[in-house]
Amino acid sequence: MRTALITGTAGFIGYHLATYLLASGWQVVGLDCLSPYYDIALKRRRHAMLEVNDNFIPVIGKLEDPGRLMGLLADHKPNAVIHLAAQAGVRHSIDAPRDYLEANLIGTFEVLEAARAHPPEHIMIASTSSAYGANTNIPFDEHQKADHQMSFYAATKKAGETMAHSYAHLYGLPTTMFRFFTVYGPWGRPDMALFKFTKAIEAGEAIDVYNHGRMSRDFTYIDDLVAGITGLIEAVPGDTPVSTQDTLSPVAPFRIVNIGASKPTPLMDYIAALETALETTARKNLMKMQPGDVPATWADTTLLSQLTGYEPQVSVEEGVARFVAWYRGYYAS
Numbered sequence: 001m002r003t004a005l006i007t008g009t010a011g012f013i014g015y016h017l018a019t020y021l022l023a024s025g026w027q028v029v030g031l032d033c034l035s036p037y038y039d040i041a042l043k044r045r046r047h048a049m050l051e052v053n054d055n056f057i058p059v060i061g062k063l064e065d066p067g068r069l070m071g072l073l074a075d076h077k078p079n080a081v082i083h084l085a086a087q088a089g090v091r092h093s094i095d096a097p098r099d100y101l102e103a104n105l106i107g108t109f110e111v112l113e114a115a116r117a118h119p120p121e122h123i124m125i126a127s128t129s130s131a132y133g134a135n136t137n138i139p140f141d142e143h144q145k146a147d148h149q150m151s152f153y154a155a156t157k158k159a160g161e162t163m164a165h166s167y168a169h170l171y172g173l174p175t176t177m178f179r180f181f182t183v184y185g186p187w188g189r190p191d192m193a194l195f196k197f198t199k200a201i202e203a204g205e206a207i208d209v210y211n212h213g214r215m216s217r218d219f220t221y222i223d224d225l226v227a228g229i230t231g232l233i234e235a236v237p238g239d240t241p242v243s244t245q246d247t248l249s250p251v252a253p254f255r256i257v258n259i260g261a262s263k264p265t266p267l268m269d270y271i272a273a274l275e276t277a278l279e280t281t282a283r284k285n286l287m288k289m290q291p292g293d294v295p296a297t298w299a300d301t302t303l304l305s306q307l308t309g310y311e312p313q314v315s316v317e318e319g320v321a322r323f324v325a326w327y328r329g330y331y332a333s
């Protein structure tokens, strides 16, 4: 049986990825500190569902705790390490940058140190489309320079990419960085737009629409994202590029891969899909652009498709409807 160590298994993406891998016959060691950034009850419910499976080994603790990851890798010798735990959220990083320093920089350092001591076959680390920052040349492809991050959150994620590259180079660790594009779906994060909008509309309140709605995102449905990640587990970087699109480093078994829907959706269309799913019209507070936010994202997923055969399956209309069905069921219970 193959073993994956996943950090952040009580989180939105970690929970879905662990569910998929367990169903595919993997053993999963899941580390999470149940940080209080958002509703811990939601995190506990996600972990409780994973714990039903005997092949899930939950570990509650912080990435930053010295020796924690080192001990887990020594004990379980995972084939794959998938590092998803992070302090997420663009807007929170404006007020609380230290949270990002600790979780994203020190936490990622501890993952790399543990992998150096006990090398897995493949280490995979979550980065973000926010790394593209002020770039305006869309769609974003991984060869673009990404040097002008707009938030400290994005800066810590970009720093994680360069930290990981140095470890891949020095210690020969095969490493893939994922750049995720606005992921949404059932069991999603309460700080993100879809959750906040649904909660407000269900309570009869108006929704806050930033930048007067003049934004677009490459909204990526969670099942499509998980398909991209699981495909990439098998695409271990070696020493030969797969194509001219490949981002394989010239000096290390390291590449960066976008995972997105590759279809930008205007924010107002996303809201319209939500209104359809909720069978109501939202009252909207049109607000100015928020500090740290970027106006548009759009993933070029050519490399991901070449590496894995990836093709996104779920439209925004369908994905938003599935989120609403989950939300209503969860809060009715």
Ligand SMILES: Nc1nc2c(ncn2[C@@H]2O[C@H](COP(=O)(O)OP(=O)(O)O[C@H]3O[C@H](CO)[C@@H](O)[C@H](O)[C@@H]3O)[C@@H](O)[C@H]2O)c(=O)[nH]1
Pocket (backbone or CB within 6 Å): 088, 089, 090, 127, 128, 129, 130, 180, 181, 182, 183, 191, 192, 193, 194, 196, 207, 208, 209, 210, 215, 216, 217, 267, 290, 293, 297
């Ligand atoms: N959260 C939030 N977003 C709003 C609101 N009103 C409008 N928005 C807009 O709705 C869009 C989607 O917001 P989110 O779903 O919160 O996602 P995000 O800002 O794109 O960031 C997410 O994706 C990144 C990767 O692309 C992640 O790195 C980040 O952690 C987060 O998951 C953005 O244009 C955001 O400005 C609001 O009241 N709350």
